[in-house]
Amino acid sequence: MVLIIAEHSNGKLRKSSLELVQAGRELAESLGGDPVGVVLGENVTEVANELARYLPQVKLVDDPALAEVRAQTWTTAVSELAKTNSSQAVLFSAGRTGLSVAPRVAIRLNAPLLEDVTSLEVEGGKVAATRLAYLSRVTERVRARTLPVVISVKPNIFGLPSPGAEGSVEQVPVQFDANDQRVKVSEKRKPSGERVALEEASVVVSGGRGVGGPEGFENLVEPLAQALGAGIAATRAVVDAGWRPYSEQVGQTGKTVAPDLYVALGVSGAVQHLSGMNRSKVVVAINKDADAPIFKAADYGIVGDVNQLVPELTRAIEEEGS
Amino acid sequence: MKIVTILKQVPDAEARLRPAPEGVDLSGVSFVIDGMDEYGVEQALRIREGGTEAEVVALALGPARFEEAIRTALAMGADRAIHIETDSRLDPISQARVLAKVIEQEGADLVMVGGKQADWDSSALGPAVAEALGWPHSDWTTGMELREGSLTTVHDADEGTERLEMPLPAVITTQQGLNEPRYPTLPNIMKAKRKELRKTSLEEVGGAEALVELVGESLESRERRNVMLDGDPTEAVRELVRRLRDEAKVLAK
Numbered sequence A: 001m002v003l004i005i006a007e008h009s010n011g012k013l014r015k016s017s018l019e020l021v022q023a024g025r026e027l028a029e030s031l032g033g034d035p036v037g038v039v040l041g042e043n044v045t046e047v048a049n050e051l052a053r054y055l056p057q058v059k060l061v062d063d064p065a066l067a068e069v070r071a072q073t074w075t076t077a078v079s080e081l082a083k084t085n086s087s088q089a090v091l092f093s094a095g096r097t098g099l100s101v102a103p104r105v106a107i108r109l110n111a112p113l114l115e116d117v118t119s120l121e122v123e124g125g126k127v128a129a130t131r132l133a134y135l136s137r138v139t140e141r142v143r144a145r146t147l148p149v150v151i152s153v154k155p156n157i158f159g160l161p162s163p164g165a166e167g168s169v170e171q172v173p174v175q176f177d178a179n180d181q182r183v184k185v186s187e188k189r190k191p192s193g194e195r196v197a198l199e200e201a202s203v204v205v206s207g208g209r210g211v212g213g214p215e216g217f218e219n220l221v222e223p224l225a226q227a228l229g230a231g232i233a234a235t236r237a238v239v240d241a242g243w244r245p246y247s248e249q250v251g252q253t254g255k256t257v258a259p260d261l262y263v264a265l266g267v268s269g270a271v272q273h274l275s276g277m278n279r280s281k282v283v284v285a286i287n288k289d290a291d292a293p294i295f296k297a298a299d300y301g302i303v304g305d306v307n308q309l310v311p312e313l314t315r316a317i318e319e320e321g322s
Numbered sequence B: 001m002k003i004v005t006i007l008k009q010v011p012d013a014e015a016r017l018r019p020a021p022e023g024v025d026l027s028g029v030s031f032v033i034d035g036m037d038e039y040g041v042e043q044a045l046r047i048r049e050g051g052t053e054a055e056v057v058a059l060a061l062g063p064a065r066f067e068e069a070i071r072t073a074l075a076m077g078a079d080r081a082i083h084i085e086t087d088s089r090l091d092p093i094s095q096a097r098v099l100a101k102v103i104e105q106e107g108a109d110l111v112m113v114g115g116k117q118a119d120w121d122s123s124a125l126g127p128a129v130a131e132a133l134g135w136p137h138s139d140w141t142t143g144m145e146l147r148e149g150s151l152t153t154v155h156d157a158d159e160g161t162e163r164l165e166m167p168l169p170a171v172i173t174t175q176q177g178l179n180e181p182r183y184p185t186l187p188n189i190m191k192a193k194r195k196e197l198r199k200t201s202l203e204e205v206g207g208a209e210a211l212v213e214l215v216g217e218s219l220e221s222r223e224r225r226n227v228m229l230d231g232d233p234t235e236a237v238r239e240l241v242r243r244l245r246d247e248a249k250v251l252a253k
Helices: A015-031 A043-050 A071-086 A096-109 A213-227 A236-240 A269-279 A294-295 A306-321 B035-049 B064-076 B090-106 B125-133 B188-193 B233-246
Strands: A002-006 A035-041 A057-062 A091-095 A113-117 A119-123 A126-134 A138-145 A149-153 A167-170 A185-188 A203-207 A231-234 A261-265 A282-287 A299-305 B002-007 B009-011 B018-020 B024-025 B031-033 B055-062 B080-085 B112-114 B137-147 B151-156 B163-166 B168-173 B197-203 B213-220
Touching: A002 A071, A015 A035, A015 A091, A015 A119, A015 A149, A035 A043, A035 A071, A043 A057, A043 A167, A057 A071, A071 B125, A091 A096, A096 A113, A096 B090, A096 B137, A113 A119, A113 A126, A113 B090, A126 A149, A138 A149, A203 A213, A213 A231, A213 A306, A231 B137, A269 B137, A282 A294, A282 A306, A282 B233, A294 A299, A294 B112, A299 B233, A306 B125, A306 B233, B002 B035, B002 B064, B002 B090, B009 B064, B018 B213, B024 B213, B031 B035, B031 B064, B031 B168, B035 B055, B035 B064, B035 B090, B035 B112, B035 B168, B055 B064, B055 B090, B064 B080, B064 B197, B080 B090, B090 B125, B125 B137, B125 B168, B137 B163, B151 B168, B188 B197
Parallel strands: A002 A035, A002 A091, A035 A057, A057 A167, A091 A149, A113 A149, A203 A231, A203 A261, A261 A282, A282 A299, B002 B055, B002 B112, B055 B080, B080 B197, B112 B168, B137 B168
Antiparallel strands: A119 A126, A126 A138, A138 B213, A185 B163, B009 B031, B018 B024, B137 B151, B151 B163
8 A cells, every 4th residue: 555645735735745646646556555645634624535536545634633734743643554554655745844754754664765756666566766866966766675665756746647536535543642742833924925835836937146136036036927827936145145035945955846947037057056956847047147057057048138038028928828 | 951963974066976887976076064964063052152051962974084074063163073984875764763872872952963965965864863762853944942941943844934842852954044154263173183073883883774775876967958049139038938838848828
């Protein structure tokens, strides 16, 4: 059995969790088990029902202890389900939550961890994967020595699944102890507006120092992102300068993204930034410096002034959509 | 209190990696203390400097060359260091078990570790160490405040940021934004040479088996089209949109 740990936001399955369903279905087929979905939370029956449209079986742990995502409660719930169902593999999406919980589950199950993988195969009964290393400059191929294996899957790599026959939802109780609940979430701050989550965005528009200042983001980056339905990203220099929040930083010390389209505006293309975006399928760079390293990492480049080019591009994209 | 700060030594971000038949050739590459670990060392020092009686112990698991990174931490101000020397390639989960044993022996109250290491591109070590110890953790931490026996942290979640409250002992994974790490001064570099750096081996701390094997490595080489669109800005933009739609097929028609 392959357990697929789904995540949700505002009562809806996250896109990365749907991709995880696709990865889990494929893995279950190779391993010879069933793909089983897992939904954790409080009052999340609707999410479980949504997941059951894609999977024959969904386990639902609905408990006030799971009202907030906390690594230890999630670890207990997932480990219990993995043990009672003799799971061969436990799949997380490699966002902040998955990267935080998967290692704890691996320790709890005494299982190998394949982290942030970009492909999955079964070879001679063992699970193998590819992943990136050395600031995404190296692809490594790794193999788990034993089963069960815990896996986190990089978002935006696997496609979206088609719905299947309506599956069953089973409520499963889990006992949490005081230790599981030591961490309290005392405050949450969400980014304002209905913005696309950066790591899940299929289009990302990023700005570097070349956009000139915070107003460059307001006047250039945001309108283009709006026209493309894109997530907004920034380079470290921009975040260090206080123009944008850290949560938007892409690169070695920020987030890694792998969208279909990455548009870099006034971004020079330092190695540390490239490491966060070089899995993007198509890269566009606009920069006035013809020697900027970003052009070597780009599919399409225009040398010129962002203040002139970006509004033109935004208009052209808007016309495309209308 | 005792603060253990876990260190790695990684290739410099600008270092040129070369392909080799057996994987990636790291000979001739310059190595540095991992940038994300530096935030942890700095934070431990600030706790000590802030009036809390604290001993800061740097802990590393890796080959002999790691000593340079350990000396950097000592020169920044760590009190002493422990180096579990090994050439074995262990995954973060098996490393976490080894490190947890030493942390338990040390009787630490707080563990700092970089949020993501720049060699194996993994953020698993912190949460895995926390689980091996049975402690809570805060990952991707950008702010922290120590109170009597407890901690308040600010960390990045999937959607925005959260403030977390947790009791000690705990594990904190650190990242940019938490502080600005100091540079070691020359007198402190000299002083660091006399500080205790205890060497031990993997066998001495009970050994470990890798749970994951490395099958192969290759340099990431994504072929890019490298098409430069020039001429009149309006034309260049039109041509870009046309190519994104028809050639790259990333715009819906």
